[in-house]
Amino acid sequence: MGMEYTLTVMVMVMVLVLSALRNFSGASEGEECEKRWIHIRKLPSRFNLDLLANCSEYPMLEDLCPYLGNHGLGQKTHNRSHSWYRTDPSMLELIFHRRMLEYPCLTEDPIQANAIYLPYYAGLDALRYLYGPEYNSSAEHGVDLFKFLQQDKPQIWKRHMGHDHFVVMGRPAWDFSQPLTRDTPTWGTSFLELPEFYNITALTLESRAWPWQEHAVPYPTSFHPSNLPLLQSWLNRVRRSKRSILAVFAGGGGLSSTPNIRRSIRTECENATSDCRLVDCSNGVCEHDPIRFMRPMLQASFCLQPPGDTPTRRSTFDAILAGCIPVFFEDLSAKFQYGWHLPESEFEEFSVFIPKEEVVFRGMRILDALQRIPRPVVFRMRDRIFDLIPSVLYRKHNCSPALATRKDAFDLAILGTFLKIQSRLRDL
Template identity: 35%
Template sequence: MPIEQLRASMSKYSPPLFGKSKLSNSAATPLTRKPTTKPCNIQQSLFSSSKMAVADLSKKNSKIPKRLEPKEPSFFDSILTKLLYRVPLALLLLILVFLWSSSTTIISGNILHVCVSSRKLNNLYCLSAGTQPNLKIPIPVINNSFINHQYSNLDIKQTYAVLPENSKNDIPNHETPVTIVSENDQMHAVLFENPVDRIVEKGITKYMNEEVANAVKVVEEQLQLHRSWVSNSKQATCNGRGIYVYELPPRFNKGLTAQCGDMIPWIDDFCKYLSNEALGEPIPELGKGWYRTHQYSLEPIFHSRVLKHPCRVYNENEAKLFYVPYYGGLDILRWHFKNVSNDVKDSLALDLVKWLESRTPWPRNSGKDHVFVLGKISWDFRRFDNSSSWGTRLLELNQMQNPIKLLIERQPWHVNDIGIPHPTHFHPQSDNDVVDWQLKIIRSNRKNLVSFAGAARPGAPDNIRSTLIKQCTNSVECQLLNCSSGGCDEPESIIELFMESEFCLQPPGDSPTRKSVFDSLVSGCIPVLFDPFTAYYQYPWHLPQDHEKYSVFIDKEEVREVNVNVVEKLMEVPAMVREDMRRYIVYELLPGLVYGDPNSELEKFQDAFTITVNNLLERVSRL
């Protein structure tokens, strides 16, 4: 194909734009709900996705310009010509070198790729054209799938060959076009298998790694900001910083708890978990202060405590902090397992926003001094569009961007999302309750080196649980409690297992975080984490930045590739190190990870609620 025709055909198309990476925007990056870990595998949230545009290249009909009549050179033309002749040859060479170094031309089979890098935009732009007329070209475009699930609007005019992962025998020849397949909400580009295209793949991988580094940097900067709000006060210090609790219409909270009967289909009576001010029924076998608390009970638990806080005021003009007792998690649960429209799911949240906008305090600081406590993970409130039926779009509303949202799992790139601990089964009423439990677990006979309470995820092939279960069952040092057979329905079984174990494996489940992480810490069992988003990037007010003090980290990619045996790795940790970590967990962390009884009178210790409220007051005092 003559080069003129190639240029003409390429001129019809603009480069496939990557767009500005939203991972680098620390203000507001709308993430859609990862349905299952991802909630997806959260590590996937760091990687860029691929879009596919199909370019149907055809010859371009270009008009032949009329031949211009030769003209005598003017005086200006003569001067310009003389000046150009005086440009040093070295400068021209430098320009040519710059253009060559900032672009890459690759011929892959029947496809020509011309890629130009842009330092200013930190992106790579590529033009692709066929070396034959009417050749259809798939163009993978790097973008962030976890932020934007709006894939290409172009029609896919050809079905491309799908390559099995890690399959060398099934790789097509160099003329086979790329394909893009979707798995667990992440788009994967299967690149050509020849030396030149490996270079392309390495370039994309480098770009993705840079995006990962930028994303992690944003998350760490936000966590540092959150830590800067930590109060130095050990007790509630009001000093004119009053807390105003909105008296919402019952449909936003108490009316939701009244619908508890059939919220979760596999639980006969969810209402029993909301008894005792949402602590649930007592567990006398574990001792004083232990209850059958459900993991989604945070909203009413927090509400009960705020109502009795010493800084509560009843005049909104005396308040610095405005607490909105909306049970958004229960609002999701009541519809989640029912066949209703997204409009129905969103209706109460929209009503709430309208109600708040009609109140005087809301516009004063554009909602920045308002706080919501939500008892489910952030992704459940971030339905990006109506193509999904998961959750609500509460946290995608413009009015909800400024308020502080306290969640059991935060969205890592939203600075106003702050993670606070999952509610555990332990709710001490006094300092003595805390001390008695600390002594009990520090003296516990830990006969298991490792334990795992959980179940496999057969529908999620990237999940490492199956590998961990296999390694655990093959070792006498590891004890497995299989939750797939109902073994985890009773809190006593889990807590007793953790009390008898040195290390507790905590892989991601349906989302990166696990309530089990806090159950293990409260039991004095050292959590073994495989994803930094499980805890390290979640709870800056309740867990220290130095995660080696209380946990062991093993990269899940190492486990997935079977490059490490987790049990054998943990056997290498000296007994003295384990003891030091346990003492730090029990005496330094434990009191701040539990939510005290609604009538608790803790003086020596700060529980999770007290730490949270003190830091909230510190935050709003700086507005």
């Protein structure tokens, strides 16, 4: 696939450059850009597009190359699809970069900018440390980038010592938080532990509870509409869906003999006659095949969201997209993660919380707890979920003007980043 892939990357580069030039030439026309200007740092291609050429070189991972299509959205689920793609969450950096190039308030002048975007594909660059031959050198992840920022127009960085810079990272923050002081390497790189980057804002798929520079943004789902009728058509389908199943769990795990929440969910669902449905997503079989889980989610009132290796799940956003009320078992799964997109103060209006300890160790039955929720309350929660759908999806790049007026996950992430940077600069 060498020549074919090289041509694909060349076309991608040309589209990215042309899109950037168009936006730079008329950024402020008809737009109110006060306090919303963004400057995109011009980084050497080794920090972003060159990394795409390694998409098939990690033996412990599946081939990532098929998911580069459509600027990170992946290939369409089928030829006649208009909005559904086989999207891999690790492509968030590429998706975000493409959308950033059509942001209406770009400026070539970093002094004018209210925020500086680093188009660095940190998650893709991390793969050589996580899975490749450089796993023993993970403390070096990001060092080359910092050297470049110090050498190339250093006044851009020094103006606020990085406080006005932000980067998007298509993996959970845990994957970038290996302590620098460890003698024996553990999982992850040390990018977020480098003192050089303490001041930047990092948008990650999952943040840790304490570092103030991190903020979680939604996992990309497989739904990326390009115009308002396509979005409205999906919203109408979600509203019309008959919810004949009480609860659904789409995921893997739960087979261990050790007590845990996934095992409890699996046992309860297997013993339920018709109130609960299991969608086995073991070994990643659901990740790029949304039909497997979206149809059951459209038929269910509640979607169970237990933590896995880390607290958060892409399935949370798949569930919201399907109008299925998410059921959480620990607060770090979403409540303390996605405040820009899922307001923490309103969480009880669109989700259910059941402490996992009550289920695993005290015998609480999840289905009983859900059946006790009055139907009018369920209807109100579902209506609130419908309102959230447009704000947690990433619409397709180059979408229609009408759809562009509806704030999506990207728009809310940019707004939140501005507020975070402004607050930080006021405190300097």
